[in-house]
Amino acid sequence: MSIVHQTRWSRLWEGLRSLTGDNSFERYVKHLAIHHPEAQPLTRARFYASELERRWNKGGPTRCC
């Protein structure tokens, strides 16, 4: 019972982290490890900075009325 309980909460927590982008760095590192094992990942700080750059300084609107 307690194990089921734990996984349910941790899934909810992971969902919240994905929703807010809290775990985007982990996801990026995982992606590199699987698809480009030879590549050197950015540091957490550099990754955050470049993500903001991508999201806000290129392309169209990301927020509605």
Add this chain to the structure above:
Amino acid sequence: MGSKRIRQWLIWGLITLIGAGSFASIALNRGESINAAWLVVAAACVYLLAYRFYSGWIAARVLALDATRATPAESLENGRDFMPTNRWIVFGHHFAAIAGAGPLVGPTLAAQFGYLPGTLWLLVGAVLGGCVQDMLVMFCSVRRNGRGLGQMAHDELSPMGGTAALVAILTIMTILIAVLALVIVKAMAHSPWSTFTVFATIPIAILVGIYLRVLRPGRVLEGTAVGVVLLLLAVVAGGWVHGNAQLRGLFDFDARALSWFVMIYGFVAAVLPVWLLLAPRDYLSTFVKLGVVALLAVAVCVIAPEIKMPALTRFIDGTGPIFSGKLFPFLFITLACGAISGFHSLVASGTTPKLLARETDLRLVGYGSMALESSVGILALIAACVLDPGVYFAINVAGGVVGTDPQVATATITSWGFAVTPEQMQSLAQSMGEQTLFARTGGAPSLAVGMASIFGSAFGQTLHAMWYHFAIMFEAVFILTVLDAGTRVGRFIVQEAFGRFSAQFGRTSWYPSVVLSSLVTVAAWGYFLYIGVIDPNGGINILWPLFGIANQLLAAIALSVVTAILVKSGRIRYAWVSGAPLAWLVTVTTTASLQKILSSDPKLGFFAAARDLSEQLAAGLLSPDRAAVAPQLIFNQHLDGWLTVFFLALVWIVVLDMVRSSMAYLSGRDARGCREAPYQRTQLA
């Protein structure tokens, strides 16, 4: 028939019965007040049934969604924007991106017609129009590697269609920022508590920005949690400012001064690095937005308030004091966002499709999130309709319409059949921690009063003033996010346009170019904001219809692109799925535009209003303060008139372009068909 199938039949049969029963009780209770619970239950049943059956039919028959087909998130995965993601997470992302102030303000204003027209159009418009638009645009973008709407219009219609779409996006953004800025300026005018709280959100966002960039890079949840706590503190601290005579003076500004603050703020936010202000503010606003919507839904369900607004008011004849024009077409123009929002097509193409792991997910993400967005519109409508109608009109009608003297204003509103007294307004303002609630146009204050009374009865009667300013803060946080983000997008479009003449200028990081293009963008929306502020009739009555027309125009462009794609991909027998809402939108926008251009009623027609005001000015009939702003208002009415002509032309250019390109395909002159990316089988389990 298996037992599972029987159970399904029973469940959906029950939902149909409950929905039909709720509508019956709404219909049979005409003349006496009804409980908001009936509206909520009826709406929920409509969304559920439409989602289960209509979106299911569209997914299976019209689009034939294919779960074996690799989406761009998979085939172009880069660990960043292209990334297969759980559908509930994408649903959350997409909903957070499309939910804004539009479906809160529109229904609040549309309540002048009574609760029934707004409710019906929010439901019908969403399930047959808005949800369909979002889902189909998303489908087209998923099949085209996540292309944006402008690019799809360019590819599937013609380069001219693409240009028309881009111009429409820039114009609608300008009007959108202006109208939302006006909403927040009107909410802050002579309200030290609101002004302090809204101002405090700026340093709070900067603090969170520094936390996320310097102290704990990328720890979004931690940073946001700190920020949300500080925002709540800012609401409380606003109360201290309100209670202290000296501090109160420091934050007591009129609308003109506040409009300059907002313009300066918009300019600074557009040139500052995103990590410092824009990104952290966006994290905060998403959090607060989702939290408040959930809280409002719970509160409405818990206390089930009585609806005090009649089902229909006398203003359906076009004499409405909040905005002019008859039920048709202006109900549809005013509600816009909660039923069909053209702006969604920009998020539904481009951003969200890059996250969908499976094609079949777009039913939940596209159709489902718009249904949820529409239900937020229903909640806003309920919040407006639980107020005494007299109070609702006293808050929302401008001094230019009913007079600025409380005695005169309440007497006029009472003579319409909606009783209200100056004492009632005074004690309401006092309990909300405001100096006055008369003529607080723009929709935000009346929504905040409605929310405060709902939250107050659900979670504590004594905290009305706190809830009121919490609601204002909630609206301000994401209105300012739209203002920052929109100014930035406008800046990029201007830089790109200037870049055609000077390569130096096209470099988005060259500082003189950044400053100049930001100034141009801020000046464009700042102009409409300023005129809205000096207009004695409240400004919102001009700007909101203009915004509604522009928004519906963008929806018409999106539906044209989708209809052309349906025709050209051999789905002509289903082309009505997008064609019918398109025909309706074209009818509504054309009728509304023509009335705004041609009507001889100065309350309705732009040119008629300009003529009327010039005559009054020439005859010396205006009071000195009105005469002082009259020349600017006359110029603005002309400008708005020509802008409407321009919108009307854009709609028809795109619609005719859609017809032309569909005919070319059907007659065999254009054999290429639509430009779908080739099929690739998914490797995902």
